[in-house]
Amino acid sequence: MSKPKIVVIGGGTGIPVVLKALRKEHVDLTAIVTVADDGGSSGRIRSAVNIAPPGDLRNVLIAMSDMPKFNEEILQYRFDESDGEFAGHPLGNLIIAAVAEMQGSTYRAIQTLAKFFHIDGKIYPSSDMTLTLHAVFKDGHEVSGESHIAGYKGQIDHVYLTETSTGEDPIASRNVVKSIMEADTIVLGPGSLFTSILPNIVIPEICEALWKTSARIVYVCNIMTQRGETEHFTDADHVRVLHEHLGTNIIDTVLVNSEKVPKEYMNSNKFDEYLVQVDHDFEALTAQHVNIISNNFLNLRDGGAFHDGEAVAKEIVTIANRV
Structure with missing residues (x-):
């Protein structure tokens, strides 16, 4: 059987969990990763070197590689706050920045590093611009x-997005639109709605490709609401906002977590951006003409509520094999 072509779009800490599980499946996997981050290490690097920020790309590279755990720890090592100009930088970010400067492009740097780390799949920044x-x-x-x-x-x-240096509309990286058009299944998220998922799909070429593609489009809804972004949002509100930005209803299927997060479980000091669990509004979801898959997608660890990558990947592969 030919491998179903699955494209995952997003950023932050959400999509690496799903990508890590999907790379173990019999699929042709592509990740399209947001490059709008301007905070922390990524923000400092993009200001200094004028490249697309490397942080989300670093996490995706690691997630899609079968590198030994120690190698992963080296790439994720973050310099101590007492280390002057290096303070707070993960080593992997500096490596991506160095290769991008050598090759004159973050896109080319990621393709080179994907080969270096023996990644079975494709990784594209959503844009090669800052x-x-x-x-x-x-x-x-x-x-x-x-x-x-x-x-x-x-x-x-x-x-909305602009190119930082010109104020113009952003342009998608090469092969991004092609991947979307050739996909069997496209997965949005999981991840921060306004700052990890939408910064990819509001790029005009990507938005248009999502209108035109014949692929089935799946949205993995967040488990928790997020401070400053989705306070008081239901699962239907998340989908509504995506459709408003896309200009039409294109999402075919929504994966929603049905398992309750235990009261007082969340470590509010460690995860202060997360508020309460996302409420369900299946009637409003149905009114948006989406199929609903409700299941236990919850993984409780380290005082936080995360998606169970294996459970989400299983549903995505089942959907992809139906296409």
Whole structure:
């Protein structure tokens, strides 16, 4: 049997969990990764070297590689806060930045490192440019810069991207549109709605490809609401916002977690951005003409609520094999 072609779109810490599980399956796997981060190590590097930020790409490279655990720990090693200019930088970010500078492109750097780490699959930054994410709030206020958005006390109406240096609309990296058009199944998330998923799909070429593709589109809904982004959101609200940004209802299937997060489990000091568990509104989901797969996708660890990558991957592969 030929491998079903699965494209996963997103960023942050959500999609690596699913990608790590999917790479063990009999699938042709592609990751399209957001490059709008301007905070922390990634923000400092993009300002200094003028490249697309490496942080989310680093996590995806590791997730899709079968490298030994010690090699992963080397790439994820974060310099101590007392280490001057190196403070807070993961070593993997510096390696990506160095290769990007050598080759004049983050896109080319990731292709080179994918071969270096023997990755069975493809990884593409959503754009090869340095991008700025803008959030327009319901009250008309606008915040520029991904790292600043959660700090404004208001409800986000919509987000959009510009190329940082020119203010122009961003252009998708090569092969991104081709991957979407050739996919059997496209997976959005899991991840922060406004700052990890939407920064990919509001790129005009990617948005248009999602309109045109014949692939089945699956959204993995978040388990917890997120401070400054999705406070008081139901699962149907997440889907509604995606459709509003896309301009049409294109999501075919939604995966929602049915397992309850135990009260007082969440470590609010460690995961202060997460608020409460996302409520279900199956009636509103059905009104958006999506299929609902409700199951136990919960993985409780380290005081946080995460997706069980194996359980999510199993559902995605089942969907892909039906296409």
